[in-house]
Amino acid sequence: MVNVLEAQEAFHYRFDRDGAMQWVDPDARFELESLDWSTLEVAERDRRLDALVEQQASTPFDLENGPVLRVHLIMLEPDLFVFMIYCHHLVFDGYSSQIVMRKIADVYRALHEGTDCESAATTPYSVYVYRALHAGAEPQLTQSLEYWRHVLGDNLPAPLDIPTDRPRGRIRSYRGATAHRVLDPGLSSALRATAKALKTSMHGLLLGSFAALLSRLSGEEDMVLGIPVAGQARNNLDVVGYCVELLPIRSQPAAGKPFSTFVHEIQRHLLDALDHQGVSLSTIVRALGVPRDASRLPLIEVIFNYSSYFSDLQLPGCEVSTRENPRRAVYFDMFFNIIESDGRLVIDWDYNRDLFDPETIARWTDHFGELLSGIVSADGQAIGDLPLVAAGSEASASTMWGRT
Template sequence: MAQLDEGSTNYHIPLALRLRGVLDRGAWQRSLDRLFARHEALRSVFVAPEGKPWVEVLPPDAGLPVAEHDLRDRPDAEAALLDLCHEEARTPFDVARGPLIRGRLIRMSDEQHVFLLTQHHIVSDGWSMGVLVRELSQLYRAFEAGQDDPLPPLAIQYPDYAAWQRRWLSGERLQSQAQYWRDTLSDAPARLALPTDRPRPAQQSYAGAAVPIVIDADLTRGLKRLSRQHGTTLFMTVLAAWAAVLSRLSGQDDLVIGVPSANRGRGEIEELIGFFVNTLALRLDLSGEPSVSELLERTRRTALAAQEHQDLPFEQVVEIVQPPRHLDHTPLFQ
């Protein structure tokens, strides 16, 4: 995807931290460099000699690049900060040269900084963000106090996981996973026919917006109670409700909904930074006007079966199912 759309920033993972108090600049950089050395995924670059993709790992002492900006004397400091945020978000990565993580430290006053950290999705994911912030905090506290690295050594690295996955996903196991998705998504509707107020553009632009929805404490308690009564998780219950809404809006009783899966089923990889997340295409059946109880049971069965077959990467599922391909919508689900 990065090669097809050079210069794209669609796969950037941004993080912005406000740091309050006196910052030990040396300890901060040392913490970032240690994090960079600790996780091989962050040091991975992707080259393609003669068109064949290959991963190389930068040396541990390469250091995490950090650009510095001082806005202390600027009367328009907040506007300048916003400009820097936009500039950072728009700056592409070179996946062949790397590093695929970079920082900007912006000094707002003697005791306030903003730190922007951008990663390319090819080396990180949402779960990794939690690992990164947690380890960065532990390292900074230790280094600022003059102590050594407090983090236990990692049992494995991302390349170990990749090698294991390649061995594990082969032969009979690969056939079983592939057959499940082939059967489940056979003849699935190519798109969700929502009655939108304008036509879908000929080529999708990925331009969009967020719509915040607040589910208050009372409703959350009710949803949890309903979930317990029907043996579903809160996720399954909300998924069933979402399917009902989409079915009502589209008039379709056969829906495919895309769901992210952390895909960290083994304890050894919980503490790794890397791209593990997978996408599951959940096909939900709302035919026959099911009751709430029946819809929850169907959703539960669908979600559990998909999770049992979550190891096959989504792009391989698309290749196996071979849905109609069009530039105006994503395959299998939107």
């Protein structure tokens, strides 16, 4: 495992105090901290694991001196282990985690089978940066920028006004938390069947569902949501590093619009956005002249992400499951992750603790589950008619709309 990590250029990066420069430390080394808790009672080992996760989530990285990642291997039982990676987002993203785990799986498989293993190294992050800076002909970039002006420039919607538990401060804060929920396997299977019946992707179906939820919570019918895409895939490079590109997706989930119509709109917007992802979000923001506000991010404050990075992760002789680590610092108001793994759909909802209470996010997650159930059980329903609470349940105004 350590050899795989040390082979990645991005994990050798160091940054100066003001963030203006970064460099490679060729002498950087990584320690895998091994812990044996196999003799502990189950309750005690679970308590220690929760405490370690919390401690790692709350401990900042030393970006000047390193390391920029921390790794633990914990034995819970002789045949049950937890492998935990915490890494700074400056040098790591979701797609990178897939690459690293695939490399570790390759090494494990070679050791298990007694065969030679391919190099653990990947394309250096510096190669990705160079290609990104020199990618695309000028006419193509101009055409893509015109696309974004056309989609977003006319009557740009106001910032999404989701009901908060506390007033927004004059300056943005970053105190965060993560809500975790596993959707019922039957619902996950029904959603895949619904996506197939609607001739759309799971990404489009779930993004449309989340936009419908936000519209029902806020009363807004025109909004811009962000979706992250992997720059590695666009550049066809096997790179570990921060390569995320954010695309603004304009969504108009009017209450009277049939959900099936809306999800086809979303799918079309997704495909068009992917065709024009060569323009950075900062370039789009400048071109549109989006007003700046110290209390808010320009254009995008809510992110939706759908991934299936670890759905095919296999280690010979092992059963493998994965889980995102919780966040204690967040950049956006909300970052809604829905992950497909082992045939399940898992929600990891990162949110700003200074705006939202855990109880509010838990309630909205319940609403999302009911809305999904309504989507798979009734064809042709308007967005405004989709359920947010279980049939027979009573919901007060505060339950439905939160507090401001």
